[in-house]
Amino acid sequence: MKTLARNRGQWVLLTFMLLWIGLLFVLPHLKLFYLSFVSRRGGEFTLANYLYFFHSPLYRKIFVRTAVFSTLVTLLTLVISFPVAFIITKVAGKHLKAMLLLAIILPYWVSELIQAFTWMVFFRETGVLSYLLRAIGLTHHNIEFLYHDSTIAVGLVYTSLLFMTIPIINSLDTLDDSLIEAAYDLGGNFWSTLREIIIPHAAPGMMVGSIMVFMLNLGNYVTVTLLGGKNSLWFTEIIYNQFIIRFNQNKGSAFSVILLTFSVLFVWIVLKITKQDLSEAM
Amino acid sequence: MSQEIDVALVHVTKKFGDLIAVNDVSFEIPKGSFFSILGPSGSGKTTLLRMIAGFEKPTSGDIYIGGQRVNDVPPNKRPCNMVFQRLALFPMMNVLDNVTFGLRRRGGISKAEMERRAKDALARVGLEGLEKRKIHQLSGGQQQRVALARSLVLEPTVLLLDEPLGSLDLKLRQSMKLELKHLQARTGTTFVYITHDQTIALAMSDTVAVINHGRIEQIAPPEELYRQPATHFVASFVGENNKLTNGKVVAFRQGGGVDVEIGGIRMAGRAGENLAVGDRVDLFIRPEMITLRPGRHDDGIVGKVSEINFDGSHSLVIVDLLESDRPLSLNVKVQHTENAPDVKVGEVVTLSWRWDAANAFHPVAQPRTEAEGLP
Amino acid sequence: MFRQKGLSLSKALFYAYAILVLIFTLGPLVIVTILAFNNNPSASFPWQGFTLDWFKASTPGRVGFFDDARMISAVIVSLKVAVLVTLISVALGVNNAFLFVRYKFIGQNFLYLLMLGPLVVPGVVLGTSILAFSYGIANGLDKIFGAGAGTFLRPGFWLVVAGQVSFVATTTTLVIVARLKRFDPALEEAAMDLGSSRLEAVWLITLRFLAPAMIGAAIIAFLFSFENFNTTYFLSGSDPTMPILLYSRLRFGITPEINAVSVLLMMVTGVLGFLAFAFQKDDAA
Numbered sequence: 001m002k003t004l005a006r007n008r009g010q011w012v013l014l015t016f017m018l019l020w021i022g023l024l025f026v027l028p029h030l031k032l033f034y035l036s037f038v039s040r041r042g043g044e045f046t047l048a049n050y051l052y053f054f055h056s057p058l059y060r061k062i063f064v065r066t067a068v069f070s071t072l073v074t075l076l077t078l079v080i081s082f083p084v085a086f087i088i089t090k091v092a093g094k095h096l097k098a099m100l101l102l103a104i105i106l107p108y109w110v111s112e113l114i115q116a117f118t119w120m121v122f123f124r125e126t127g128v129l130s131y132l133l134r135a136i137g138l139t140h141h142n143i144e145f146l147y148h149d150s151t152i153a154v155g156l157v158y159t160s161l162l163f164m165t166i167p168i169i170n171s172l173d174t175l176d177d178s179l180i181e182a183a184y185d186l187g188g189n190f191w192s193t194l195r196e197i198i199i200p201h202a203a204p205g206m207m208v209g210s211i212m213v214f215m216l217n218l219g220n221y222v223t224v225t226l227l228g229g230k231n232s233l234w235f236t237e238i239i240y241n242q243f244i245i246r247f248n249q250n251k252g253s254a255f256s257v258i259l260l261t262f263s264v265l266f267v268w269i270v271l272k273i274t275k276q277d278l279s280e281a282m
Numbered sequence: 283m284s285q286e287i288d289v290a291l292v293h294v295t296k297k298f299g300d301l302i303a304v305n306d307v308s309f310e311i312p313k314g315s316f317f318s319i320l321g322p323s324g325s326g327k328t329t330l331l332r333m334i335a336g337f338e339k340p341t342s343g344d345i346y347i348g349g350q351r352v353n354d355v356p357p358n359k360r361p362c363n364m365v366f367q368r369l370a371l372f373p374m375m376n377v378l379d380n381v382t383f384g385l386r387r388r389g390g391i392s393k394a395e396m397e398r399r400a401k402d403a404l405a406r407v408g409l410e411g412l413e414k415r416k417i418h419q420l421s422g423g424q425q426q427r428v429a430l431a432r433s434l435v436l437e438p439t440v441l442l443l444d445e446p447l448g449s450l451d452l453k454l455r456q457s458m459k460l461e462l463k464h465l466q467a468r469t470g471t472t473f474v475y476i477t478h479d480q481t482i483a484l485a486m487s488d489t490v491a492v493i494n495h496g497r498i499e500q501i502a503p504p505e506e507l508y509r510q511p512a513t514h515f516v517a518s519f520v521g522e523n524n525k526l527t528n529g530k531v532v533a534f535r536q537g538g539g540v541d542v543e544i545g546g547i548r549m550a551g552r553a554g555e556n557l558a559v560g561d562r563v564d565l566f567i568r569p570e571m572i573t574l575r576p577g578r579h580d581d582g583i584v585g586k587v588s589e590i591n592f593d594g595s596h597s598l599v600i601v602d603l604l605e606s607d608r609p610l611s612l613n614v615k616v617q618h619t620e621n622a623p624d625v626k627v628g629e630v631v632t633l634s635w636r637w638d639a640a641n642a643f644h645p646v647a648q649p650r651t652e653a654e655g656l657p
Numbered sequence: 658m659f660r661q662k663g664l665s666l667s668k669a670l671f672y673a674y675a676i677l678v679l680i681f682t683l684g685p686l687v688i689v690t691i692l693a694f695n696n697n698p699s700a701s702f703p704w705q706g707f708t709l710d711w712f713k714a715s716t717p718g719r720v721g722f723f724d725d726a727r728m729i730s731a732v733i734v735s736l737k738v739a740v741l742v743t744l745i746s747v748a749l750g751v752n753n754a755f756l757f758v759r760y761k762f763i764g765q766n767f768l769y770l771l772m773l774g775p776l777v778v779p780g781v782v783l784g785t786s787i788l789a790f791s792y793g794i795a796n797g798l799d800k801i802f803g804a805g806a807g808t809f810l811r812p813g814f815w816l817v818v819a820g821q822v823s824f825v826a827t828t829t830t831l832v833i834v835a836r837l838k839r840f841d842p843a844l845e846e847a848a849m850d851l852g853s854s855r856l857e858a859v860w861l862i863t864l865r866f867l868a869p870a871m872i873g874a875a876i877i878a879f880l881f882s883f884e885n886f887n888t889t890y891f892l893s894g895s896d897p898t899m900p901i902l903l904y905s906r907l908r909f910g911i912t913p914e915i916n917a918v919s920v921l922l923m924m925v926t927g928v929l930g931f932l933a934f935a936f937q938k939d940d941a942a
Contacts, residue, residue, distance in 0.1 A: 219779020
């Protein structure tokens with residue numbers, strides 16, 4: 001009797017779970033996949049949606065640009081975040097530690113949109129940076145800092161900081177301070193200790209952080225379009241254009257599948273190379 | 283005078299898939315007794331207890347509590363309560379709410395009455411004044427008492443205890459052991475206690491059932507269990523024992539005794555089971571039942587002291603037998619009394635024991651492992 | 658070793674770096690906060706005196722947030738969406754947690770990986786896939802039951818809710834799974850032993866135990882929903898949520914009112930974030 005009740009309970013739970021993941025995740029993606037392989041009119045099988053992408057130098061360029069840009073920003077974020085994580089776990093006292101943690105979490109709480117907006121306020125032609133430069137006499141007229149690649153990079157690093165720093169903090173937390181001291185004791189200097197003790201220990205966290213940041217950059221929309229404007233040339237933007245502006249769901253689907261395949265492939269390869277487990281990493 | 287029976291198991295078997303956790307177990311527990319189920323981990327004792335509590339259903343056989351068949355009665359409707367191994371106190375409630383939990387489920391009792399009964403139960407386990415404490419603010423021993431009070435307040439016919447003393451340190455375990463026994467005597471509730479710790483089972487119980495591989499090996503009062511084990515397993519599991527293997531029955535004595543030849547030496551023992559002359563046997567001898575005399579005597583077994591381990595009230599003396607045709611040695615517990623023999627390492631001594639202090643059994647095949655790793 | 662007293666060169670460098678990081682992360686937020694109270698219609702410096710106009714004013718040329726009808730209605734839409742998404746996602750989170758922690762079944766690991774999917778897939782792709790899927794169903798419903806039957810599946814309120822639930826439920830599941838894993842099932846058995854039915858035991862004991870995680874998950878779900886842009890952007894219709902409305906305004910330029918909105922958002926999300934943090938901490942204890 002009890003066994004039956006248990007099983008009945010399991011079936012109820014399973015039903016809700018499958019309704020959610022099926023209707024809101026699996027079936028939509030199958031539909032996306034299906035649409036990407038059929039023609040817009042008629043609905044017969046075609047590769048045209050993909051060929052359209054591969055034959056267009058502009059789209060190819062945008063794709064490569066998005067991937068390369070995301071990679072560079074990821075590396076930049078890693079370089080900036082690592083010392084932050086190190087200071088938080090191994091250097092800072094209680095107060096500085098709390099302050100730094102708050103400083104990387106607070107921007108995340110106020111949402112990506114507001115993050116991008118604050119940088120618009122800072123970088124735009126009549127913005128704060130222009131004003132400061134004029135105030136100290138470096139220039140006499142306003143300068144437009146928005147819509148440059150470097151502006152996009154600043155915005156992306158800003159939104160990525162948390163996702164890189166927290167995993168590194170988590171792995172550095174498990175590094176025993178005495179290990180660093182032992183390395184010094186055995187005659188190591190800061191750089192050799194960093195290279196041989198600290199970085200190898202933090203590697204899993206760095207890897208998880210990099211994967212997350214790369215994915216977030218690749219799929220970013222709001223930061224790049226607000227800070228990059230028409231010059232952003234980001235891949236998500238052409239997906240939006242196909243779906244919403246041109247109302248071409250088939251090409252849009254093909255582009256979505258390309259983005260999805262690339263990011264899943266990327267994660268898979270990185271995980272394979274580093275021999276990590278996704279569910280563990282998360 | 284016929285005894286009233288509180289719990290009865292009749293040919294109870296429990297299978298998990300192909301695994302037989304409990305194998306055709308039958309016993310009766312008289313009302314108001316302290317009954318222990320003793321067995322190594324994986325022996326099926328937990329499954330047995332969980333069947334009495336109602337968390338598992340027997341594959342076959344019947345369970346009676348208070349004369350009623352309860353096979354199909356869910357745990358919340360059974361007149362028995364359980365003290366869990368890890369206590370399972372509700373961490374989000376204070377002591378009082380934990381203790382009144384069961385009363386609240388029953389309904390029909392006023393709040394004041396519930397509180398009165400809870401305080402009464404807490405007083406019985408010596409926890410007055412801690413009603414408002416959170417569980418995590420209590421010590422291990424105090425938590426133990428709350429768990430007891432939580433069950434006792436419901437005045438169950440039977441209280442099931444799933445090795446709740448296991449997590450305590452040695453000192454606390456010793457004192458809780460006595461307290462539990464006194465508590466049982468005071469309340470008159472039937473206690474069913476499962477444990478793998480034979481010292482607990484022997485010290486507290488009126489009756490002990492030894493279980494191994496899902497089968498009952500022996501049900502007896504502690505002293506009988508200790509002195510007259512019914513099976514090879516009981517002899518080796520309960521208490522310390524010298525085990526001499528590869529013996530052979532050579533003769534019978536009057537009153538159920540046998541003479542066994544081991545390593546060329548003739549030794550006396552009790553036939554633990556049906557034996558015939560020529561049977562191969564193992565002989566078990568309690569270390570404290572062996573008499574040790576300095577020097578060489580004719581009426582005993584001669585050996586040489588190879589090691590003396592001082593242990594407070596007694597010493598454990600290891601004696602290598604001198605006249606055996608293969609290396610044999612016996613552990614002897616020598617009490618430190620006024621006239622205790624004074625021996626030194628290397629000295630020659632003579633060992634002897636009453637024939638019924640040793641037990642002979644057929645050797646058994648190495649334990650099957652089918653019941654290992656059960657919950 | 659770096660926490661020792663005294664100042665070494667390396668320690669000084671670390672502190673200097675920490676200060677730069679603080680400026681980089683908090684600077685923009687501080688600037689926006691100052692500008693929200695600056696009586697300068699260009700939403701920039703120089704400072705021209707303190708004003709609350711960007712919060713509350715309805716003179717021509719100056720509309721404060723609380724007098725901006727479109728903004729207020731977008732906030733209300735966002736709140737409605739967020740409340741629904743939170744309730745559904747927490748319920749699903751509890752559902753999934755029980756499924757993954759309490760039961761063992763074939764394909765469970767695969768299902769768990771699948772459940773992580775919505776977190777891994779870019780928000781834009783999630784949005785487009787749900788848009789494409791619902792579009793097809795809505796057309797089908799229109800065809801069978803007549804025009805308008807599939808309207809609730811067209812971009813708008815319900816589609817936004819659906820789209821957000823798809824990934825928010827993953828997060829709530831992870832939070833609640835973590836807590837349920839630390840629950841000793843013997844507590845449930847103890848409750849049953851003391852007279853509860855199975856459902857009573859789950860209700861009185863297990864859900865009570867999960868409560869901090871459920872509240873924490875609810876706050877996180879609310880924040881995620883309220884702030885979501887990427888997925889929502891593809892699914893919202895004529896009644897945009899606040900982030901969508903803000904975005905469409907930002908494409909035309911910056912007004913001081915948006916500074917004020919940002920400050921309000923910072924305050925609300927800051928408080929919610931702290932609460933979520935506090936409950937997570939309590940959860941870990």
